Amino acid sequence: MVLNFTNARKFCTKSSLLKNAVQLTKDKFPNLIRGSYATVDSKDIDYFNKLLGANNFITGEEVKSYNEDWLKSVSGFSKFVLKPKTTEQVSEILKYCYKHNIAICVQGGNTGLVGGSVPVFDEVILSTSAMNNIISFDKLSGVLVCQAGCVLENLMNYVQNEGFIMPFDLGAKGTCQIGGNLATNAGGLRLIKYGSLQGSVLGLQSVLADGQILNCLNTLRKDNTGYHLKHMFIGSEGTLGVITKVAIQCPNTPKYVNVAFIGLKSFNKVLSFFSLTRKQLSGSLSSFELMDSEAIKSVQTNIGLKCPIDDSFEFYVLLELSADNNFINLAIEELLEKALAEEIIVDATVADQPSQIQKIENI
Ligand SMILES: Cc1cc2nc3c(=O)[nH]c(=O)nc-3n(C[C@H](O)[C@H](O)[C@H](O)COP(=O)(O)OP(=O)(O)OC[C@H]3O[C@@H](n4cnc5c(N)ncnc54)[C@H](O)[C@@H]3O)c2cc1C
Structure with a gap:
């Protein structure tokens, strides 16, 4: 031809x-x-x-x-x-x-x-992408009310300026929307500390299939009146109606955050390390993210990110601690020393400065 x-x-x-x-x-x-x-x-x-x-x-x-x-x-x-x-x-x-x-x-x-x-x-x-207005933020209670199409990262930046954080974080934060997060009952990072959306969402407004507006946009945390219909919509994946507004409880920004990236030899060691971490630091543990060697290889090869420790382990854990006093600096050192001494972990690096933390979290 x-x-x-x-x-x-x-x-x-x-x-x-x-x-x-x-x-x-x-x-x-x-x-x-x-x-x-x-x-x-x-x-x-x-x-x-x-x-x-x-x-x-x-x-x-x-x-x-x-x-x-x-x-x-x-x-x-x-x-x-x-x-x-x-x-x-x-x-x-x-x-x-x-x-x-x-x-x-x-x-x-x-x-x-x-x-x-x-x-x-x-x-x-x-x-819902044109429904992207923040309606109110109460600095006293930390309650944010916004439209469902607000992009998660924009909400994070907004509340951060007021000294608060969103109670959850996802890799897709730059694109996913709060309405979609509720509709999927997204978990993501921080669930271990702040619980699921079922707990942090105080209220929502939605529109049913026939156009009726269902207003459950409560902003009171201790609301023990009647049925809580919001739970029906969290995780409903758009099957019950369109979520249009959300009221969500935001925690204060923790004053100190420490991140460690840890290498482990087996999944059993990961379980032992999780158990030890919970025992020693349960109040300040805000993330415990597990990656296997394939995942690390993949980000190194495809995205060009460098593994911050030796890249020959079977498993890696990204550990985040957050608290309002700086005891976590010492606590994380003690934890890692103990885990190393007991041969639960093999290698670790710690970061407490935002730029170092960001580098590790990019992985
Ligand atoms: C890089 C990456 C990382 C991710 N990490 C996580 C993670 O850690 N944890 C996790 O749970 N998920 C994760 N996800 C999956 C996804 O980001 C989440 O499910 C997210 O909550 C979806 O939000 P969205 O706005 O993109 O919703 P969409 O993808 O647009 O929609 C998801 C579902 O919700 C429905 N829906 C959307 N908006 C509304 C609304 N306003 N009212 C009613 N129904 C609606 C849709 O019909 C659909 O069924 C990740 C995805 C990517 C790409």
């Missing part, structure tokens, strides 16, 4: 397109059957356009990235993305879709790793 320049270009474009294409979910799972939902027509398009304005009603090529999940493992073929700014707009959309039998897929930051944030077929995507 002889390729002239034009043909060659076409050939390359097509082959690279094929290489990058994410397989449609309907082809990957041919047994899935589309529900008997309506297909969006020109009357619906007019309605969405009028309600949201052209900037917040996305069509065309731009919709592609909303159809594909983070891992590029599944893809829907929706043609429309709706970006409401308020709870009332979400309510109007759901009321309309309910009445006209139009299927919806709720999407936050689209960092979910199980394909729940993208349509399976041609569901209209309701993205």
Whole structure:
């Protein structure tokens, strides 16, 4: 076959397109059957356009990235993305879709790793990314109230300026949204110290499938009245409605943080080290993250990060301690000395300065 320049270009474009294409979910799972939902027509398009304005009603090529999940493992073929700014707009959309039998897929930051944030077929995507306002922050109680589309990292930066932290932290913080975090009951770092979102979320507002607004936006921590419907929505993955606002309890920023990166020979040693750490430092233990040798190899090879200790161990632990007094400096040394003496761990490095801590946490 002889390729002239034009043909060659076409050939390359097509082959690279094929290489990058994410397989449609309907082809990957041919047994899935589309529900008997309506297909969006020109009357619906007019309605969405009028309600949201052209900037917040996305069509065309731009919709592609909303159809594909983070891992590029599944893809829907929706043609429309709706970006409401308020709870009332979400309510109007759901009321309309309910009445006209139009299927919806709720999407936050689209960092979910199980394909729940993208349509399976041609569901209209309701993205919360334009609902990104902080509503209030009470410096006395540490209660933050915000819209569901706020990006976690923005919230972290905001409360940090006030002397507080978010009670959880994820690798996807730069993109994931607080509404998505609640919908997935995200765990992440710090759970060991501050517990799950079921505990730190004080209230939420959501919109049910028929457009009804359910207001459970309590901000009182010691609220022992009646049912706590918020728990139904935490971990509901968009199946019960759209979370639109969140009230969350933020802890004070700990004055001192120490991080250690530790090498261990076996999983049993990891368990012994965890047990020892809990015994000696349970009150200040804020992270205990386990990595195996494959994970460390992978970040070194693919991201170019350097392992801060010898990279020949089977397991590694990233340990974070946080407290309001500097006893943790001494405590972490004592812990590591004991663990080394008892041959539970083999190697360790400690950091207490923000830049050193960041380097270790990058791993
Ligand atoms: C690098 C990386 C690190 C991660 N680390 C962790 C981790 O440590 N712990 C962990 O638990 N997860 C982790 N994840 C997974 C993911 O980030 C979390 O599940 C996150 O909470 C999803 O938030 P999101 O805004 O991206 O939601 P999306 O991915 O957009 O949506 C996830 C699900 O929630 C639903 N949803 C989203 N917003 C709303 C809303 N407002 N109302 C109702 N339903 C909604 C969607 O329909 C979907 O079912 C990680 C992902 C990546 C890429």
